[in-house]
Amino acid sequence: MYWGQVTLGNRTITIRDVAEQAGVSQSTVSRVLSGAETQIPISQETRERVQRVAEELSYRPHPGARALSGKGTGLLGLIVREINDPFFAELIEVVSNMAKEEGYDLVLGSAKRDPEHALALRDRMLDLRYCDGLLLCGDLQESPEDHTFLAKMGRDHRLVSVSRGSKQLVGNxxxxxxDNRKGVFLALDYLARLGHWRIACMNAGRVGDLWERLEAYSEFMRDRFDGGPEEYVQLAENSYKGGYEATKCLLSLPTPPTAIFAMDDVMAIGALGAAIDMGWAVPGDLSIVGFDDMDVGTYIRPALTTIRQPMEEISRKAVELLLKMIGGEVSSDPWPRLFLEPELIIRDSCGPAADK
Structure with missing residues (x-):
């Protein structure tokens, strides 16, 4: 569900329009459409007429009015970093399906990476009672040291953070x-078992999930190989273009890597394109591993080896936790933090280490 209005001519349809066309009072329309019990009986014929007129006019009661009457709105809010990010596009669809299974529809908002925009969306969704609760997905352009953003977002305890890491951007x-650390270790250990030790990574320079993955990469390389060249860590925008450009830099080094670990599948796909354009065979000359297991990774060639995030389980756990919070079934001492298991998905983009 997106923000929008139903109009009659040049104006928004109201409960008065339904009442006038159905030949009843506004209070009768409200009772019929809300399903509220009434002391004065309403005939079946009147109920059917009101429902028919409301349907013909495409009228829906304001969710805030439902909330004021003591009922839930039947809506959950989902604020994502950016709608056009392929990972969040998949997450939106899965969360929507999970919410629908629980009898809820979804109101979607794009924060456009801006914490202030996210707060404005939160105020509309929660303070104006459009939604019963809120899911916040992904990192924004926020400071990990300043938790005032999270305090404002979750001030009435109807907020669940999703895919924002486990440390900096979660707060209280x-x-x-x-489990980002475990996912990174699964990927790098697989490359090491294939004989790779010149393993580069692409870092988006952001807090949250991607920062935790960079920390895990640095820890693994330090413990297993006593570190690696600084230039093997390439700062890149997490986009196809970012992965492409970073890979061109890596493969132009005097001693290029034999494997690249990308912080997400989008950068990994960009890396694959750059390697092929530069005449490198994947996986013959270069191995590439991603993180997320987006659907597209199955269909590119070579198919992408990656770390799978259990998208359905993440979505289900997030929706279930939010509904328990709405129902007052969750203790805040402490608030629950759920960490799900990653899985290594081996496809065709990795092979034994080669020297080129």
């Missing part, structure tokens, strides 16, 4: 996240 809020 309930959260559902992947």
């Amino acid at each position: 809020t309930p959260s559902v996240a992947i």
